[in-house]
Amino acid sequence: MEQTFFEFWAQEAIGIVADYFKFATSAFVIYYILLKKPMWFRKVQKKLPKLSDYGRDIMYSMISVLIFATVALLTFYYGEAYLNTYRSIDEYGWVYYGFTWVFMFFIHDTYFYWMHRAMHHPTLFKHVHLVHHKSTNPSPWTAYAFHPIEGLFEAMIVPILAFSIPIHQSAIGLFLLFQIIYNVYGHLGFELYPKNFHKNAVGKYVNTSVAHNLHHDKFHGNYGLYFLIWDRIMGTVRTDYDSTYEATTDAPFYTTSAVE
Numbered sequence: 001m002e003q004t005f006f007e008f009w010a011q012e013a014i015g016i017v018a019d020y021f022k023f024a025t026s027a028f029v030i031y032y033i034l035l036k037k038p039m040w041f042r043k044v045q046k047k048l049p050k051l052s053d054y055g056r057d058i059m060y061s062m063i064s065v066l067i068f069a070t071v072a073l074l075t076f077y078y079g080e081a082y083l084n085t086y087r088s089i090d091e092y093g094w095v096y097y098g099f100t101w102v103f104m105f106f107i108h109d110t111y112f113y114w115m116h117r118a119m120h121h122p123t124l125f126k127h128v129h130l131v132h133h134k135s136t137n138p139s140p141w142t143a144y145a146f147h148p149i150e151g152l153f154e155a156m157i158v159p160i161l162a163f164s165i166p167i168h169q170s171a172i173g174l175f176l177l178f179q180i181i182y183n184v185y186g187h188l189g190f191e192l193y194p195k196n197f198h199k200n201a202v203g204k205y206v207n208t209s210v211a212h213n214l215h216h217d218k219f220h221g222n223y224g225l226y227f228l229i230w231d232r233i234m235g236t237v238r239t240d241y242d243s244t245y246e247a248t249t250d251a252p253f254y255t256t257s258a259v260e
Contacts (some may be wrong), residue, residue, distance in 0.1 A: 008077045014068035019177060020061060020144055023184045027140040031190045042190045045137045045214040049189075053087050053134075054141050060131060062146035064151035075165050078099045083162050092166060098119035100167045105226055107164065108157050112225040115153055117236075120220070137218045138187040143180065182226060184199050186212040195249040200244060205229050210245045214238050 003011070013189045028152065031039055032048070040046070076083070089097055119129035131147040146154055161172055197203035198210075207224045215222040221238035224231050230238045 003077075005073060009069050009073045012072040013065055016068050016180075017062070018124040019180050020065060023181050024140040024143060027184050027188055030072040030190060032139070036258055039190055041250070042248055044189055044191060044210050044244070045217060047137060049135065049137045049139045053137070054139060057135055057139065057145035060146060061141065061147055064134075064144040064146045064154070064217055067151040068155045071152070071158050075159045079159070079162070082164050084164060085172065086166050087169055089168055092168075092239055097171060100165065100171050101175065103165060104163055104167070104171070107160065108175075108179065109224060109226045110230065111157055111160060113223050113230040114222045116225075119150060119153075120223075129228070133216060133219060135187075136216055138189060138213060140184045140188055142216075143183040144163060153253075179225075185215075185226075189213060191248045192244070193249075195246075197249075198245045205232065208219045208245065210248050211238075211241055214241060214244055227257060 005093070086092070119125060125133075128147045128149045132142070132145055132150065135142040135145060144151075153199075158176070161167060162176075186207065186209055188209050191208060193203065193206070193208050197206070198208060205227050207222070207226055207228050211222040211224070211228060218238065218240075221236050222231055222241065223236055228237055
């Protein structure tokens with residue numbers, strides 16, 4: 001039986017809410033409760049967000065979820081006849097399937113970088129992007145905490161991908177799931193990549209939790225999502241990134257009072 005538009009929308013909303021809470025809650029429980037003391041040396045900012053920060057982030061994230069579900073409805077329900085997606089991997093093969101992942105990473109990271117920089121225009125920042133930046137010390141709950149206007153721009157990556165080159169339906173679904181996971185990591189507040197990762201041939205182009213945490217703390221620089229490629233091309237990598245990454249991933253240290 002074909003789904004009605006409301007059933008489709010509700011299914012999308014429930015699915016996004018479930019993924020958001022599943023990954024954000026798991027990250028919070030692991031790093032903010034269970035492993036807080038042994039991992040404290042990898043906490044970028046040696047303090048915890050306030051309870052009010054968590055509540056605000058969750059509230060705005062729920063609004064963002066409704067927006068994402070609506071964009072998915074318009075894209076995959078009403079725009080189904082015009083989508084450039086396909087169902088059988090055999091139609092293009094596994095090599096092409098892998099290529100579409102590279103394509104999606106590049107397109108999403110490029111779109112996000114320039115959209116994000118636009119959000120830092122004084123007018124847009126004051127009236128829109130400031131909502132996300134109220135979390136100067138972000139947590140996993142910050143991942144989807146956007147002003148509704150920014151939430152709409154964030155969600156537009158869905159039709160951009162769906163109407164671009166042929167992409168397998170499972171690839172889009174898994175990619176969108178991955179972006180939630182990486183968004184949670186980016187706002188985690190703890191660095192998970194190994195020491196000196198930021199200096200090797202690959203790591204210097206990867207966006208880390210330290211890099212994005214600095215963006216929240218200082219408000220400028222490190223605008224990328226998955227990568228620092230555009231930041232390095234445009235000269236927007238923060239000058240304190242290397243030293244902060246090194247300090248965060250150096251030998252363990254913490255005091256009992258700091259984590260209680």
